[in-house]
Amino acid sequence: MIGSLLAKLRLVWDHCTVCGGNLGSSPQGYLCPSCLSGIKPAPTSRREPLPYVSAYRVYAPYEGVLAEAIRLIKFRGVRPLARLLGERIGGDLRSFREEVSADVITFVPVHPFRYWGRGFDHNREILRGTDLRWEEILVRTKHTKPLARYGKEERFRKVESAFSPAKGERVEGKRVLVFDDVLTTGATAVSVSRTLLLHGADAVFFYFLSREG
Numbered sequence: 001m002i003g004s005l006l007a008k009l010r011l012v013w014d015h016c017t018v019c020g021g022n023l024g025s026s027p028q029g030y031l032c033p034s035c036l037s038g039i040k041p042a043p044t045s046r047r048e049p050l051p052y053v054s055a056y057r058v059y060a061p062y063e064g065v066l067a068e069a070i071r072l073i074k075f076r077g078v079r080p081l082a083r084l085l086g087e088r089i090g091g092d093l094r095s096f097r098e099e100v101s102a103d104v105i106t107f108v109p110v111h112p113f114r115y116w117g118r119g120f121d122h123n124r125e126i127l128r129g130t131d132l133r134w135e136e137i138l139v140r141t142k143h144t145k146p147l148a149r150y151g152k153e154e155r156f157r158k159v160e161s162a163f164s165p166a167k168g169e170r171v172e173g174k175r176v177l178v179f180d181d182v183l184t185t186g187a188t189a190v191s192v193s194r195t196l197l198l199h200g201a202d203a204v205f206f207y208f209l210s211r212e213g
């Protein structure tokens with residue numbers, strides 16, 4: 001009885017959460033190599049401007065395998081998947097950095113409260129999977145609950161002045177490229193950009209792994 005139950009559970013554990021296929025030698029235990037290799041750049045035609053952001057690029061829409069991978073990383077703490085995503089976006093991020101002539105790449109950090117809960121900062125972990133140089137320029141000074149539960153207006157209020165440059169980090173005269181996982185309303189990007197510009201950055205660009213809606 002217990003044996004067969006375990007066998008059933010094992011069947012679930014051993015299979016890709018998206019297609020149900022065999023996980024093979026997948027190091028993270030959730031997505032099969034075939035689904036992972038299907039994560040590719042899929043630029044959207046939507047390009048409405050974001051205030052304070054000179055230009056931005058979105059790797060692909062928030063759907064399918066990519067959305068599942070992001071959920072697994074953020075809500076189930078599947079750390080190896082973050083590195084794998086980083087490997088996939090590295091080339092596209094590099095080309096965007098060259099296109100906008102950015103001096104430095106950085107990322108939107110999570111607040112330490114959430115970092116402790118998960119054990120790692122997912123954006124930093126994704127960048128680690130790329131072969132690009134990046135720096136930790138920003139700190140989150142205000143703990144905000146997950147923004148998904150708020151309406152658009154409220155999201156902008158919640159993240160207002162929620163960031164600042166880390167102690168000793170100078171951004172004057174620099175063209176800063178910021179990485180973030182998901183573009184939803186743009187509230188976070190606007191807040192980060194305004195902060196960096198107020199501290200003397202020359203221009204701020206954003207690269208999003210994904211876009212919702």
Ligand SMILES: [Zn+2]
Binds near residue numbers: 033
């Ligand atoms: Zn699969």
